[in-house]
Amino acid sequence: MNNLPIHSLLPSLRDAFATHAQVILEAPTGAGKSTALPLAMLDWAEISGRILMLEPRRVAARSVAQFIASCRQQAVGQEVGFRVRGEAKVSRDTRLEIVTEGILTRMIQQDPELTGIDMIIFDEIHERHLTTDLGLALALEVQSSLRDDLKILAMSATLSGLALSELMPYAALLKSEGRTFPVEIIYRAVAGQQHWLDHLSRTVLDSAASITDSGPQDILVFLPGKAEILRVAQYLAERLDGSRVAICPLYGELSAQEQDRAIKADASGRRKIVLSTNVAESSLTIEGIGLVIDSGYKRQASFNPKTGVTRLSLKRISQASATQRAGRAGRLAAGVCIRLWGQEEHQRLLKADEPEISQADLVSMAHDCAYWGAKSFSDLLLLTAPPSVNEALAWQLLRRLDVVDGQNKLTAHGKAAYELGCHPRLAHMLLAAKSHSTELAALACLLAGILEARGLPRKGADIMNYLHFATQGSAGQQAKQWLRKLALDSKFTQADLGAIASHAHHRDVGLLLALAYPDRIAKSRGVEGYQLANGTGVVLSAEDALAQTPWLVVADFQETEGKTAGRVYLACPLQPSLFDHELADLVDTHEQCGWDETKGRAVAERQAKVGQILLKSETIANPNRAQIVAALVNYIRQQGLQILNWNANLEQFQARLHLARSLDPTADWPDMSDAALLADLETWLAPYLENVNNLPQLQKLDCFSLVMNQLSWSQQQALDALLPTSWPLATGTFAPIVYETSGRALLRVRLQETFGMADSPLLAQGKLKVTMELLSPAQRPLALTADLASFWQGPYVEVKKEMRGRYPKHLWPDDPANTLPTKFTKKKTLGLSQS
Structure with a gap:
């Protein structure tokens, strides 16, 4: 141990902690950072309190604790101990405690001042486990707000791609050599x-x-x-x-x-x-x-x-x-x-x-945040921000479980759920069951034991087949732990639990699972599989005893790559009569209005739904005006803007605005793309639908004017100045400019009308050069150029030779840049000039 590379760094590490509260240590494999370093720290006089070391894995936590304890010639649990989920070997004499599985997070939540702890070591932080990232964020907040004397050591095999220095800008940075043989x-x-x-x-x-x-x-x-x-x-x-x-x-x-x-x-x-x-x-x-x-x-x-x-x-x-x-x-x-x-x-x-x-279910982490008092993950000092959609879904489920309120603030129910120490789904189920009856709570404990158990034998999808496993082994121990935490352990003997498992009814089990998994209530599709309340499709093995059950609650299902529906592994039948009473809170009633193409009018109905599953509906005889407008808006969204009466200029208007947004971003041009218009129908279109009851009336609306008028008068003027719809020629013609989605402005004009022009026009205050499509007297394309000056010097010579023979009555001068433009033949042009 004394020959490990980390030993040469120990004096520097002690010096660093004398002046810094945070140290980042890069130490490759074999350096001794997980063993020799915490072992040496036990003898540092400046550390009088406990040292916590976070290990990402339980196997490593036990192994490291046993090794260091043996080096001190002690049993684990004396000076050196460990604490992992479901097992702890610590005592009043423990000075080095190795923890994992979110244990550190729980310790901080229960005692934010971390009383008696001098040092926290985060080992293998490069592995980027979720619990490690969260534990570090909370420890940094404790250090900055409550314990400026707390020392934090972040250790990593590599700092490559790890933004530790950005998260801890004032930390001392040390590097150790590794020790591995070739x-x-x-x-x-x-x-x-x-x-x-x-x-x-x-x-x-x-x-x-x-x-x-x-x-x-x-x-x-x-x-x-x-x-x-x-x-x-x-x-x-x-x-x-x-x-x-x-x-x-x-x-x-x-x-x-x-x-x-x-x-x-x-x-x-x-x-x-x-x-x-x-x-x-x-x-x-x-x-x-x-x-x-x-x-x-x-x-x-x-x-x-x-x-x-x-x-x-x-x-x-x-x-x-x-x-x-x-x-x-x-x-x-x-x-x-x-x-x-x-x-x-x-x-x-x-x-x-x-x-x-970046890829985890964040429900438990959101519960941690709420208990800490954070209403968003952005409130924490995290190494990496989570995907916003994953975070949003986590908070949404916690609100549904009444763990947090509408502002993501922890409720009293959420506080009690957190203190049970299990997943929020199961905690909600356990607490709700206890509020109903002690027998139902005991059954909930058995279910929680099954749902948290590992390695159960396969006995079909019906969770009822596994209840007897929850009265024995590790699942049974887990079930008894929930009974203790609910203060019900004294009310139920082992025989009582066995009886509850044997006599459990599908109605009760289905109710409990629906409390834990409201988003996984499932209704048979009739043909194949089920639809979950969250909209997902799942299937059961055709041979499974539950395969023909009309309603289920799915506790466990897995997706398989290449398959459109997940496969159900644990579920229970659900009695829909529960939605009338015990599960009434899960039912949302709202009025839905749609457009009936056959009848050509709006139809409305009152729907009762559990998530996305329709329970029942009833027709509303006379939809009100708001419902009709909503039906029209929804119909337009489904069909697209093409069903409206568009002036042909709309596409050009959209192209000009899109180009203006890129060429003149400081002017705050609005987004008028199809997607933006469809998303904002309620603003620009709905107010004008008050007297529209059918599609013919809808198509009489001048929708282009409605869209254009979303710009103020000054914005319309500025757009015309920046990107005009036409270009005035010396002949009096206003040649149209076509704006393409690629960003090109195309001016189509007869070549004779461009005589005397030195170069192509410039738009957008000189930022955009017009591409000119030069046409023959018969309006057929002759050339395409964005550099008129170069065209006169080169390609025009060949065009002139060919066109003189085909159109002899028209002007084809040798010096077009210095020739007056014309719209007429040579004879008429000469007559006009003489007159």
């Missing part, structure tokens, strides 16, 4: 039509045959998820000698003991093949690794705002992630990394992973 990179792409997982399995098997008894020869295989890990584990177990090789899965759902088995040396001295997700990418040293085999894939969660669901999909890793993975082979000695893709493909990978905030 790693040989071998590219071994999948050949032909072979599936990548079969190729990986064969590569691992071949590599296992070359394991020797000396040196770090254990194999670390990076796979995207649990399913692939289990498949490869089975393939290897059937072909390898278990007395010589230990196959060790490593993923988040495993118990602490199973994870430790993968991380530590095998108790029987066997060589290990560790099959891991990206939990082993950083902050986790797995003993004995000398070879890394990298699939190049990860399982990435991305939120789809159109459907309101998070999709898990297979994605290529980034170059930065590939570097981190390869570095695992060089922690103890020179190693090898086999990448199962080509070197050319490697250059096409993203440089770094996208931050989680």
Whole structure:
């Protein structure tokens, strides 16, 4: 430990903290930032309080805590402890506490002054986990407003593409060398039509045959998820000698003991093949690794705002992630990394992973913001702003759940929901159930246990089939935790919970799920699948027992690439009679008016809807004037502006305005594009529809004048001066100017009328040169030029030769630039000049 590169930086780090409250440390793999640094800090006299270190992953938090505790020759939970979701080993003596999974955020929310804490360390901040970004934002606010003595250390393997210095402009910046041994990179792409997982399995098997008894020869295989890990584990177990090789899965759902088995040396001295997700990418040293085999894939969660669901999909890793993975082979000695893709493909990978905030469901984060007192994510010092649509949807759901009010301020219900410590959907369900009855609350706890459980066996889509699982194992422990938090644990024995699970009724379960997932209430489409209240389409397996159920509440569904509808995995039948009483708050009643093309008039009806699902409707016999106008406006939006009576000048008017906006932006020209006009029909058209009852009357309106009059008189005058509709010629002709969408101004004129002009006209105060389409006496195109002076000197000579023979009665002078223009033949022009 004393030889790690971070040790040479410790004096500089102590000096930096003597004068700075914030330090940014760049320390590559192997520097010792996750272990040797916090270990050394325990002996710094200037740190008398506790040190919190945030680790993005639970496996790493446990492992780092155990390692540092062993270096202090203590058990975990004494001087060094950890706290992750569902597990904590800390005591009154704990001075270094390693936390994860949003634990830091909860600690700050519960005690904004962070009493007794001197230092917060953010490890692996380059991984850009959502909880890390939020925790850093809150810690910075605490430091600036409540605790100027609080120290913050942000550590990253790389600062490339990370705007930490912009977020913390006064932080001291330090850089440590990494320590890894050379790693040989071998590219071994999948050949032909072979599936990548079969190729990986064969590569691992071949590599296992070359394991020797000396040196770090254990194999670390990076796979995207649990399913692939289990498949490869089975393939290897059937072909390898278990007395010589230990196959060790490593993923988040495993118990602490199973994870430790993968991380530590095998108790029987066997060589290990560790099959891991990206939990082993950083902050986790797995003993004995000398070879890394990298699939190049990860399982990435991305939120789809159109459907309101998070999709898990297979994605290529980034170059930065590939570097981190390869570095695992060089922690103890020179190693090898086999990448199962080509070197050319490697250059096409993203440089770094996208931050989680850019692609995550933000409902829980919005709940955190509201509890903190922020009404928008922009109120926080975040490294990256989230997509506005994702944030808007998060606040919208919280309002529907009564967690926040219309101004995004936390309600009393929202405060109680936050303090339960679960997802806002489940918290709302639990609290609403408790307000109804203790038995319903107990059933809600069982459902919450199922919905938060991992690795349940598949027993169809009906969530009722899983209720007995919520009375035992990890799901049962979770259910009991909710009972405790609702202060109901003393009212229900294990036998009581078993009875509630056995006698649960679909009506009650459907009600509870509708409280948690109001946007996922689903109605059968009649032909195939269901429509959710949020408008999304979902399907059930045809063999599933729920497939013919008219109404459902969908608790879990997943999208699949290439499919138009998501597949339902957990649901419950819903009785529509609940909308009359218990779920009446979810029903919106409003009047809808539309245009009936067959009848040629407006029709109106009163609709009761749950989200986008129509419950019932009734016809309104005599629509009022406002409804008729609304129907006309909606009809025009559906059909487009072409159904109106447009003067032919409208397109030119729009083109001129568009060009004016680009050439003269300071004049604040309005947007009059089709899209803008359709969006603003209520302003410029609706006031003139008071006496319009049918389409013939609509088409009699002079809509061009209505649009043009959206400009003030001075704006109309300025537009005519800037981009006139015609150009006056010396012959008295006003030649029309056509403005094209490309931005070109085209002047069509007979060539004889341009004699005497030295060059093409200039518009927009000299910013736009007119393109001239020069015409023959028969109005046919002869030439197109934006440089009349050059035309006279060159192309005109050829035009003159050809035209003299075809139109001998017209003037074709040798010096057109110095000839008087004319509209007539030579004879008439001569007669006019003599008279």
